[in-house]
Amino acid sequence: MATATASNDKSTAFRAVGLALVGGIAALVASAQTGIAKAETRPSALYTVLVGARGELIYEPPVLTIRAGDRVRFINVGGFHNVIADDNSFRCANGCEGDGGSGAPSNAFWSFTLTFNTPGKIGYYCSAHGSPGSGMIGEIQVEPVSVSLQSFSVD
Numbered sequence: 001m002a003t004a005t006a007s008n009d010k011s012t013a014f015r016a017v018g019l020a021l022v023g024g025i026a027a028l029v030a031s032a033q034t035g036i037a038k039a040e041t042r043p044s045a046l047y048t049v050l051v052g053a054r055g056e057l058i059y060e061p062p063v064l065t066i067r068a069g070d071r072v073r074f075i076n077v078g079g080f081h082n083v084i085a086d087d088n089s090f091r092c093a094n095g096c097e098g099d100g101g102s103g104a105p106s107n108a109f110w111s112f113t114l115t116f117n118t119p120g121k122i123g124y125y126c127s128a129h130g131s132p133g134s135g136m137i138g139e140i141q142v143e144p145v146s147v148s149l150q151s152f153s154v155d
């Protein structure tokens, strides 16, 4: 984790209000009499995974590396498929279960978008053509977003 160090400034009154982790991107929030708060941020990127690409029982790309906070859009380009996390953290096809949709396999040309905020590897599979770790499977590798405090000053 990042370490923020305040330089010995002439001011005696400043209060760090909090260190908030929002959407995988850390934001340093500071308050001072004439406060300046700066933290590195980045826009989230949007990636695409084609479901049933080229008429095959595959996800394309099968392994996708992103950074925390990025979004992945799954698009069914043909076939009876769905997308289920090995750890059951999502079940999606025509939308996602628990979010107004259905994770049941479907031939419709559905698409949905997930945001991945937690670093780690998330395997997924199609319940019509696979199971966790075999058959029609894919993986999202979520890398952490490093936090670096670019500047900090207190008046």
Ligand SMILES: [Cu+2]
Pocket (backbone or CB within 6 Å): 057, 079, 080, 081, 082, 126, 127, 128, 129, 130, 136
């Ligand atoms: Cu399938």
